[in-house]
Amino acid sequence: MAYARTEPADQEPDIRARPPLVRELLLVAGLFLAYKFGRRAANGHVEEAFRNAGDVWGLERALHLPGEGIVQDLLLHSQTLIHAANTYYATVHFPATALFLVWLYWRRPRHYVWSRRVLAVLTASALVLHLVFPLAPPRMLAVAGLVDTGQVYGPTVYGQTPATDSMANQFAAMPSLHVGWALVVALGLIAATRSRLRGLWLLHPALTLLVVVGTANHYWLDAIVAVGLLAVLLAVCGLPRFPRSGGEETVPGAAPAPAYAQEARGEARSRGVPAETGGAAASARGDGGAAAGPGAQAPAAVCGPWQPVRATGATAAPRDRTGVAR
Structure with a gap:
């Protein structure tokens, strides 16, 4: 396993490693637009998306994975809780990732470069899967018996007619980029900070997983595939150096x-x-x-x-x- 070079967490950022701001803004904006238009290009495969949804549902049952309804039932005990879950799903995904990149760019430039590359390649890989494997989310699958919490309780980012939704591709459930991005954010912040409590950043992907499953926007397998893609990507790209609590960087398993x-x-x-x-x-x-x-x-x-x-x-x-x- 290779490790990416990053500046020590207890020192001032190395401004020489900070890419030009205008170039980065154009690059990130271009990647975002390519992703949005790419998802829209995958629209229209309705029959295939529902056929794949039935296959995924059957595979989960064959693997004895817990039903998505278990998480949703817990949320539905409180209208405030389910509304909070819908709000988290709709409003945290993009802003949290954007703030993460902005902070890294300013404070941890080398960590920023690593994170931006990993996010870009992970997103591109996910887009390929969206194109070749359209998948209807569990909220659309009648056999699942789940509630479309966004439409019933709000808020929602999706239109009521998935086949003609011009704002988002609702048949791009696998893999879950909500989970994939949240995990990159957590790993990036753990590597870039030196607090003894930095492991708590893992609560972000954990909470995201519960939200995307409980709101019936994703299957368990969507999250599993996202984590698997990220694991392969990290094996190829390398990991940043993780600091000890005192701020000094360390490589797991390395001799002191x-x-x-x-x-x-x-x-x-x-x-x-x-x-x-x-x-x-x-x-x-x-x-x-x-x-x-x-x-x-x-x-x-x-x-x-x-x-x-x-x-x-x-x-x-x-x-x-x-x-x-x-």
């Missing part, structure tokens, strides 16, 4: 730094001097799983290459055990 190296870092920090700088530090840490040396970089795949450790044209001076040049 030697004592003399930790002492050297402590002395450097007490003098206000960064303990590691430039490509040499990245090579020493083994960023991105890349081999040390000029031109080393993390594996380049569909997510694009990470910034390489560039040669400076000068030979590094030999150093002693504390990292001081001799």
